[in-house]
Amino acid sequence: MEQSAFASSEAIGAAARDVTHGSFRAARSDPHLAPRERLLGNATPLHGPTAATLGEQEADARGVHQEITEQLWRQGLAVVQLDQPLSPHRFMTLGDGLGTATPETDPAVQPFVQDGVILNLRSRHAPTAEVSLQPFARNSLSLHSESSGAAASRQPRYIVLLCVNPGDDTPHARTVLVPMREVARRLSPRTLELLSHTGYRDSPAAPPIARHVDGRWVFSFRDFLDQELRWTHDRPDTDPEAVNAALRELLTAMYTPEEAIAVRWRRGLLVVIDNTYYFHGRTAGAATPPRQQRHLQRLRIR
Numbered sequence: 001m002e003q004s005a006f007a008s009s010e011a012i013g014a015a016a017r018d019v020t021h022g023s024f025r026a027a028r029s030d031p032h033l034a035p036r037e038r039l040l041g042n043a044t045p046l047h048g049p050t051a052a053t054l055g056e057q058e059a060d061a062r063g064v065h066q067e068i069t070e071q072l073w074r075q076g077l078a079v080v081q082l083d084q085p086l087s088p089h090r091f092m093t094l095g096d097g098l099g100t101a102t103p104e105t106d107p108a109v110q111p112f113v114q115d116g117v118i119l120n121l122r123s124r125h126a127p128t129a130e131v132s133l134q135p136f137a138r139n140s141l142s143l144h145s146e147s148s149g150a151a152a153s154r155q156p157r158y159i160v161l162l163c164v165n166p167g168d169d170t171p172h173a174r175t176v177l178v179p180m181r182e183v184a185r186r187l188s189p190r191t192l193e194l195l196s197h198t199g200y201r202d203s204p205a206a207p208p209i210a211r212h213v214d215g216r217w218v219f220s221f222r223d224f225l226d227q228e229l230r231w232t233h234d235r236p237d238t239d240p241e242a243v244n245a246a247l248r249e250l251l252t253a254m255y256t257p258e259e260a261i262a263v264r265w266r267r268g269l270l271v272v273i274d275n276t277y278y279f280h281g282r283t284a285g286a287a288t289p290p291r292q293q294r295h296l297q298r299l300r301i302r
């Protein structure tokens with residue numbers, strides 16, 4: 001792996017002269033690689049989230065909705081332990097209370113889709129390099145915000161996860177959550193400023209990597225691992241190496257958090273992640289196939 005930065009030779013015409021193009025690729029010496037390996041490899045001790053427990057009495061549609069919206073309002077994350085997983089109908093009703101569920105249209109995931117909007121996440125594949133199958137495999141998933149390449153209005157606001165069966169591999173394959181607030185706090189003002197003018201070159205509709213919304217920083221970013229990230233920066237004459245250094249600082253902040261949380265799944269555990277408050281990812285599954293596969297259900301809500 002080598003890092004590269006270049007001022008683009010594609011700068012043709014006035015519009016192109018107003019921007020700087022470059023590309024980032026993680027280098028072996030980058031400071032986020034070792035902490036990433038520890039975090040995604042289950043070697044970093046992480047706290048679990050505090051779950052509110054709702055018994056059968058309180059777990060009617062109104063009770064669950066009220067608990068979730070209160071927690072989301074407070075912390076951008078809701079964690080509720082129910083006696084039983086919700087039925088698909090109640091799960092979708094819960095989603096309707098939060099917004100509009102995004103249909104799962106990717107042909108690659110259709111065998112896992114139920115009622116058009118519920119994605120059944122089952123850890124049925126061995127680790128794979130095929131990105132579309134990784135949610136269904138025992139790979140780790142690098143930290144990201146959901147749909148970071150989509151326009152802000154098309155990104156989900158909430159990711160709703162419900163555990164139907166935790167499987168027998170619960171110390172592994174944990175969902176990791178890293179607060180964007182903490183990441184922003186660890187970045188220098190100059191880095192935040194650079195990132196707020198930088199976006200994915202291959203997804204022009206996507207928002208800048210960092211943006212200031214309602215007085216806080218929101219990131220739209222996925223760790224590309226060892227793949228190339230082609231970026232565009234909307235100001236001329238910025239040193240491409242300064243942008244790459246900002247991306248390196250962002251990745252380091254993401255993988256060295258003090259406030260990261262790891263969800264260890266239990267049957268009936270419901271987690272709602274505000275995609276503008278948390279990066280999420282998944283630690284690696286066990287090396288050997290579990291006897292019982294994990295089964296989570298997911299809704300993406302706009």
Ligand SMILES: [Fe+2]
Nearest residue numbers: 144145146280
């Ligand atoms: Fe995701």
